[in-house]
Amino acid sequence: MANVASSAGDCFSRIARIQGFFNYLSVYNHADNATTFPNPNQIEEGSTVKVPDKQMKAFNLPLDAEKKFKIIRQKTKLRIKICMADAAQTPGIAKARLTIGAKKAAETTGTLEIDDIDPMLTNASLTVVLTNPPAYVAPPPTTAGVANQYPPPIVAPDFDDPKTVWPKEGETIVWNLQVGSLEPHTVIRGVLQRLENLGFACPVQKVEDAPTRRAVRTYRRFVESKVAPNDTDAVADIQANIRARHDD
Amino acid sequence: MVINRTARVARTAHDKTHLNHLGFPEFGVVEIQIKGQGGSLSKCYRDGSSTTSTAPATTGDDTFHFAPGPQYAAATWTADPTLKDDVQIVYKLHNPQFAIKEAKIEIFPRFSKNSVWTRELKDDELLHGEHTLQFNAQDNWEGKIDAHADYPDQFLTVEHSPYKLKLTISGEGVNTSPAGWTYFHIIIAKLELEYGPKTVLPAQAANMEGGIHTETYDDLIAQGAAPPTGGTVKVFLKSDIFKTSSDDMFKNQLFTRHETLWGDGPQIPLFCKVWVKSSSDTDVVAYKALGRLKFLWDWESTSVASPTGFTASAEKYLVNKTKPKGRNCHDKRGGKRASNKPVFPAQAGPGAATPAALPVGSFPFEVVAVDKPRKWAAYSYAWNDGVAASKTGVIFQPARMAGDEYKVTVYVNQEYDRKKKYKLNVDTDAPLPSPDVLKAVTGDYHIWRRVNVRKYVKKNNSVAETINLATVAGEYAKAFLELKDLTAGSITYVAEADWNSRVTASVNGRSAALQRMVTPGNQHAKGGNGVYLRTRAEYRVAYLAEGATVAVVDAFLNDPSNGMQDDDHYEKKGKTLGRGVVSDAFSPEADPGSGCTIFHCDKLISIGCDLLGWAYDVPGGAGNRCGFLLCATNADHSAGDNIENTATHEFGHHFFLPHTPDAGEKKNYKAHDSSITTCIMSYNVPTEFCGFCQLRLRGWSKNALKPAPSANSKT
Numbered sequence: 035m036a037n038v039a040s041s042a043g044d045c046f047s048r049i050a051r052i053q054g055f056f057n058y059l060s061v062y063n064h065a066d067n068a069t070t071f072p073n074p075n076q077i078e079e080g081s082t083v084k085v086p087d088k089q090m091k092a093f094n095l096p097l098d099a100e101k102k103f104k105i106i107r108q109k110t111k112l113r114i115k116i117c118m119a120d121a122a123q124t125p126g127i128a129k130a131r132l133t134i135g136a137k138k139a140a141e142t143t144g145t146l147e148i149d150d151i152d153p154m155l156t157n158a159s160l161t162v163v164l165t166n167p168p169a170y171v172a173p174p175p176t177t178a179g180v181a182n183q184y185p186p187p188i189v190a191p192d193f194d195d196p197k198t199v200w201p202k203e204g205e206t207i208v209w210n211l212q213v214g215s216l217e218p219h220t221v222i223r224g225v226l227q228r229l230e231n232l233g234f235a236c237p238v239q240k241v242e243d244a245p246t247r248r249a250v251r252t253y254r255r256f257v258e259s260k261v262a263p264n265d266t267d268a269v270a271d272i273q274a275n276i277r278a279r280h281d282d
Numbered sequence: 283m284v285i286n287r288t289a290r291v292a293r294t295a296h297d298k299t300h301l302n303h304l305g306f307p308e309f310g311v312v313e314i315q316i317k318g319q320g321g322s323l324s325k326c327y328r329d330g331s332s333t334t335s336t337a338p339a340t341t342g343d344d345t346f347h348f349a350p351g352p353q354y355a356a357a358t359w360t361a362d363p364t365l366k367d368d369v370q371i372v373y374k375l376h377n378p379q380f381a382i383k384e385a386k387i388e389i390f391p392r393f394s395k396n397s398v399w400t401r402e403l404k405d406d407e408l409l410h411g412e413h414t415l416q417f418n419a420q421d422n423w424e425g426k427i428d429a430h431a432d433y434p435d436q437f438l439t440v441e442h443s444p445y446k447l448k449l450t451i452s453g454e455g456v457n458t459s460p461a462g463w464t465y466f467h468i469i470i471a472k473l474e475l476e477y478g479p480k481t482v483l484p485a486q487a488a489n490m491e492g493g494i495h496t497e498t499y500d501d502l503i504a505q506g507a508a509p510p511t512g513g514t515v516k517v518f519l520k521s522d523i524f525k526t527s528s529d530d531m532f533k534n535q536l537f538t539r540h541e542t543l544w545g546d547g548p549q550i551p552l553f554c555k556v557w558v559k560s561s562s563d564t565d566v567v568a569y570k571a572l573g574r575l576k577f578l579w580d581w582e583s584t585s586v587a588s589p590t591g592f593t594a595s596a597e598k599y600l601v602n603k604t605k606p607k608g609r610n611c612h613d614k615r616g617g618k619r620a621s622n623k624p625v626f627p628a629q630a631g632p633g634a635a636t637p638a639a640l641p642v643g644s645f646p647f648e649v650v651a652v653d654k655p656r657k658w659a660a661y662s663y664a665w666n667d668g669v670a671a672s673k674t675g676v677i678f679q680p681a682r683m684a685g686d687e688y689k690v691t692v693y694v695n696q697e698y699d700r701k702k703k704y705k706l707n708v709d710t711d712a713p714l715p716s717p718d719v720l721k722a723v724t725g726d727y728h729i730w731r732r733v734n735v736r737k738y739v740k741k742n743n744s745v746a747e748t749i750n751l752a753t754v755a756g757e758y759a760k761a762f763l764e765l766k767d768l769t770a771g772s773i774t775y776v777a778e779a780d781w782n783s784r785v786t787a788s789v790n791g792r793s794a795a796l797q798r799m800v801t802p803g804n805q806h807a808k809g810g811n812g813v814y815l816r817t818r819a820e821y822r823v824a825y826l827a828e829g830a831t832v833a834v835v836d837a838f839l840n841d842p843s844n845g846m847q848d849d850d851h852y853e854k855k856g857k858t859l860g861r862g863v864v865s866d867a868f869s870p871e872a873d874p875g876s877g878c879t880i881f882h883c884d885k886l887i888s889i890g891c892d893l894l895g896w897a898y899d900v901p902g903g904a905g906n907r908c909g910f911l912l913c914a915t916n917a918d919h920s921a922g923d924n925i926e927n928t929a930t931h932e933f934g935h936h937f938f939l940p941h942t943p944d945a946g947e948k949k950n951y952k953a954h955d956s957s958i959t960t961c962i963m964s965y966n967v968p969t970e971f972c973g974f975c976q977l978r979l980r981g982w983s984k985n986a987l988k989p990a991p992s993a994n995s996k997t
Contacts, residue, residue: 045293058295073300075292108296115301119308119378120335145301153293160289160304164456171330176465177344184717185444185467186697188344192392193446198329198460205456207285207306215290216302227290233305233455234379238290248380248406256378256410281292281300 035065036085043156043214046074046083047110051153053085057108061085073281076218109150112213116144116162119233119256121279126165128204134158134213151213158211164204219277222246225269228280229253242269285454307381307455311462312374313338314387314449318348318561319367324447324464332459334376347467348561350425351437351570354671359567367560367568368422371415373449375408376459382408383453387415389427391442393700398438399427425468425571432573435666439573440558440696443468470694471557471565473722475509477502478551478646478675485643498548509552509690510725518764519544519682521731522876524908524936526899532951536938537616537983539905540731544682546623548729551645552579553675554692554722556664569664569671576661576704578652578695579626579676582712583608583619584726585687592955592973596987596994603997605658605709611683616983618681624651625688626660626676636668647675655709661695684731684762684980694720731763731981733937734877739774739868741781741883744810747915748773749880753926754933757962757970761979765878765933774871781806781867785813788866795844796859798824801888810884812864812913817889818852853889860887865898868909876906878936880929886913894918895928897935908936922967930971931962939963939975953978956989 038049046058046067055061062074064086071077095101112134118125124144132139132146135155139146146160179187216231217224222240229236229249236249247267254265257275265271291302312334313326325342353365375382385408388397407413414421425438433439448463480499497520505515523539525531554577558568587609588594597609604612604620611617618625631648632641640646647670652659664674680688693716697705706714713723735751755765785805789797798821801814808814816824818839825835839846845855868881879900886893894914900907910932916924942964943949954961955972962968963975971979973991978984987994 047293047295073292073298074295075298075300110296111294112291113294113301114291115303117303117305119305121303121305151293168331168333173327173329177325182715182717184719185345185347185469188444188465192700193390194393194395195388195390195397195446195448196395200329200331205283205285205306207287209304210286210288212288212290214293216292217290231289231291231302231304232379233307233381235307235381252378252380252410280303
């Protein structure tokens, strides 16, 4: 048995491939890997994965007979769900394309899946063009006045402050996907990575500081509707919630 | 625009189903509002195309208002730190991922691209959800803004209301609602007029009688501590100006002397207290919230047309052509209608810093003339600190012309258009279209002249009849001249010794021939006539008794050069003598104060005389004291005539009115209505003053009037 230190982009499928296994379960189910890594696709960078020794497999075969050996290669998928800040909501999408290696997936429902990716690939890209925003509509009129009314009626055109510059086309969002780099939600970086994936302004780091706390506070205000001034705003507070929101 | 992002994603093993949810930053303004005391709330606006997962509030009102800054307690008109109308700026952001990079709240007045206050939102102020903007770690905002030339105390003011409070955001992501805003007002609650203290009136010119303006002021206060809100009050102009010689009646001295005395008119300090409406709709003294707000002072000519005749015709002079229109005395006749002499004269005001106390002898508020077209009106400004904070005012200076009537209105002159043209600065007739709370209107100020009747002197108690002064005053009241009876019904009788000694002294100073005309003995005790004289026959006897021969006496009496050749000439001689002696006997009794003294005896002389009365000039009168002698009884008058008419007539002479042309002297002097012959100043049985006389008594210039009534009207 060997201990392998995981690196960025690793998951059990990738490690198994590197180690010459066709099925990640051959590695994952070994020793206490499964209990150490609840999700075989999320490994904290630098973790130690136990890789079993390859076992000789013996078969009794008759001579001069032809036998077929079928090697089952388990496929690895890449699954993306494009969402709004409220993860249950899908934005209006004009087009979306997921590319990893030579494989592509394109559609507009918000869910993109490539079901047989090379686990050795660690980079992918996702381009989403949102549908055009609604045409600009002026604000509703102010309350109409009557003669000699006081205070006088508000006449909106009397105000010369800058008018809204309204976009005419939908935004294009280009994601550089670091495949296999998502770490477990149980570690700080894993939480912060999920926050970033969900669109939050958040540094991805191993320590908690003011920016991470603000990101957590922001998440809690929006997702949990919690506004408690004495909250610690620690990433631990949202681990379970964000895992479900991001992963499920 | 392209948004570039990095995501760390997990592969999904063949036997797993987990996903990678990828979101992008989205944000927007949900709402911004102002919360006032008592639950008042401004209304939130966004562009109609703005969207956020949470819809903006639909509550609130476009009429939201509050009273910025510190306040005075109304009872003491001093600062009370416990009084304030702080509000809260509340806003809600859709910023679930904290993607807003820049956000600012700004305040814009109308017609300006530049904000007068900006607050950058930072850190936790950008968090998703509801916020109350903090000011020095407090929720409350008192309306203070950035330093700005248009806002002298750094508080928002009524002057530039309404305002737009706008929240604008930007960031990296999808901005679905770039801005939200709300409107609010700083509004006036009410205006309240009061009289300022008379100490603020400018020092009077040296050639004016001391205290006339303050006397007018005292009279006004006596009619009501505050300016009237309806009805009429009289503005009395003390006007003890009298002829000093008969020639004065044939000049325009009634006009020029009145002009010298009163110049451009009385001066009445009108103050206006200004109240601001708080967010809870109470009236407060928010003295920093006015800024350089202009108050427009306007006047109307409200004088009522005379019924008919000469005055009505003259009053109609360009009645509808002038700005403002009306029947007040026109500039061409010496008045202020259509004149460039302001009814609200310009005042320098306090300068850069308001003094601790009201100044003495100078007016506290800045006043400037309104530019075209409403150039007869004036703007004033309020103090923003000190004893007169939240107050403004003008010196109201109506014309000196009796009969003129003024209504004064002060407006909050706040509404202006994009070209900074004020909506009230138009030349249309008053009242201007303005909400009631933005103006305060006085009742009518009716100008009257006043002449004091200080003393009523009779020779002795044998003088049976007494002039009914109220009847005389009633006649002058038609010309808006008050004969103010200061006698309180008291009659002074000349002491016997005084009378006799004055008569003796007067007689002894004359020729022997004249001395001989006077009946010897106690003149006072002889009765109510002025001087008791011998008849011509008695004169002859007395002359002979002195030892002269018959030839000498008769030659003297028959010599026309002595004026005694018959009874008629003798009486005329006696009349002249009587005037001198009686005036000498009465004159020391004249009241020393300015005004009139009435002297009264039954007849001037005992031997019969057609003189009914005499407007004689009190020695040393200096034009502000006069004496009128009544020397006739009602029985001496023609049918329909009486002693009151004579009193009215003689007062008229003192007031510079000459006889009518048919009475004799200076027939070409055109100072009467040519259409009537019964003017009181005639010798005919009188009815009332002719219109020409009435207008002159009111102060109009004789030189601008013509005898024919219709010649004085012009349309």
